[in-house]
Amino acid sequence: MRCAYFDAGVCRSCTLMGTSYDRQVADRDARARAALGPGVDWLEPVTGPDHGYRNRAKLVVAGTVEAPTLGILDESGEGVDLTDCGLYPPSVVAAAHELARFVTLARLTPYDVPSRAGELKYLLVTASPDDELMVRFVLRSTEAVARLRKHLPGLRERLPRLTVASANIQPVHAAVLEGEQEIPLTSSTELRMHLNHLDLRLPARSFFQTNSVVAAALYCQVAAWVDGCAPATVWDLYCGVGGFALHCAAPGRAVTGVETSEAAVEAARRTAAAAALPGTRFLAGDATAFAMGEPAPPDLVVVNPPRRGLGAELAGWLETSGVRRVVYSSCHLPSMERDLAAMPSLRPRTARMVDMFPQTAHLEVVALLERQDR
Structure with missing residues (x-):
């Protein structure tokens, strides 16, 4: 990709402008692998267009x-x-x-x-x-x-x-x-975001992934991992408008999404109703407070926290909760590394670099964590 603004020196937001896209992907993939350490089964990176991608x-x-x-x-x-x-x-x-x-x-x-x-x-x-x-x-x-x-x-x-x-x-x-x-x-008051088989609804002040093409692939990857684990109960913490939770819904599976934004929760509920997805519920509230207030953990937890990560309290709860599997999607490697260090019993089994932000140093990583019994 060539950019006249970059060439003229008036914008330097795309710090990797001029680096070939293949090189960018390889470098971001290498950074992700180094951050998560050895013993991880790495899948090929998820990629999309290197321009025109920001929704x-x-x-x-x-x-x-x-x-x-x-x-x-x-x-x-x-x-x-x-x-x-x-x-x-x-x-x-x-x-x-x-x-x-x-x-x-x-x-x-x-x-x-x-x-x-x-x-x-x-x-x-x-x-x-x-x-x-x-x-x-x-x-x-x-x-x-x-x-x-x-x-x-x-x-x-x-x-x-x-x-x-x-x-x-x-x-x-x-x-x-x-x-x-x-x-x-x-x-x-809501923008219809058609990804895969779902019409997600995006209210004005709600979070949505920056790259729709790559987000669709990310949702499919997480759904495939969840289906492979066949959990009866799933929590999606920091669920936003329900992208992960709704993709993971299946007959006989109870899926709970938790998000602080009431507007996002209402949007997720409307999507679930329109798609006739049974067994889904969405709650407005703090993810950490919800998890710590429940009498028992689910079979699997999906987390997609903001850049600051899970934080010590929620990471500590996941470590001691007994939950067998966690799918962790992160847009900030340092906070993910910090959270993983606080959850030594939950180790990445398989992972994938998700190239959400071409032309920049930013990246997304998604990993399936499994509990290692000692």
Whole structure:
């Protein structure tokens, strides 16, 4: 992949730009193998396209109403326009160009970080595998919401695949992407994410894997491992909108997903109902508190924690719980290594590097852990 922004020196986010994709994959795979240590049966890496793969764009809005920039900020706080970034699929690139024009039309004043003035901070654009779009306007206040509503029909005419739009209110001057208040601008509040045999539902403030193609393969891998273990009971901790849990559902199997986001839990429940998946339940709550509050562990636990990892308390519970198998999906090797060190009885039996973030040093690893009786 070649990138004009990288070649011009205006963006260095893709630290491996210019390195062949085969070399990138090999290097990330080697790092994953070294982190998990010897004795692991490694499968071939999961790979996808090396460009156009990011289903979500986090665009910092800067510049002026008449000449907005959508991209990042440089070291001085000035906007750098990245609307044609090669990591975005064509649907997101097209949306970014239309949104730049929309900023001018709706008179949305870009937020200026040095002066702390302006309204529009970010544009968050998500594309489904079917190229339906969700656009979220992150604003400093509700001042511009009426103008958004007024001009939104015209935007939807130019972006007919725009199905979900909302305004997120983030009033503080801080490096915080979004606020607690979400104001729907369309009747639909969830983006349909069709992966494999499921129509997952993505609410505005919920987590979803960055790379839809690779995420679909990741879900299939985890489901295959779970089916091979044939557990009667499964917990999916940090379940999000239910991707792992719903892929692992099967007749005669009880699957419980736990997630702090009530919106994500409700979305998972709706997907399960629409897909007629029996034996699934989804609970809103803290994963650690749930696990420690249950009278007995399940046959298998799936964990997909945030970058910080499981933490000492949950890792300690898994170590002493007696659960026989754990499927651990991680986007941050150091936290995974720390968690594995806290669970010496649960050792990786088989693992796979999942190439979720081409052109960068980031990677995902998924491993099937089995208890080693002493």
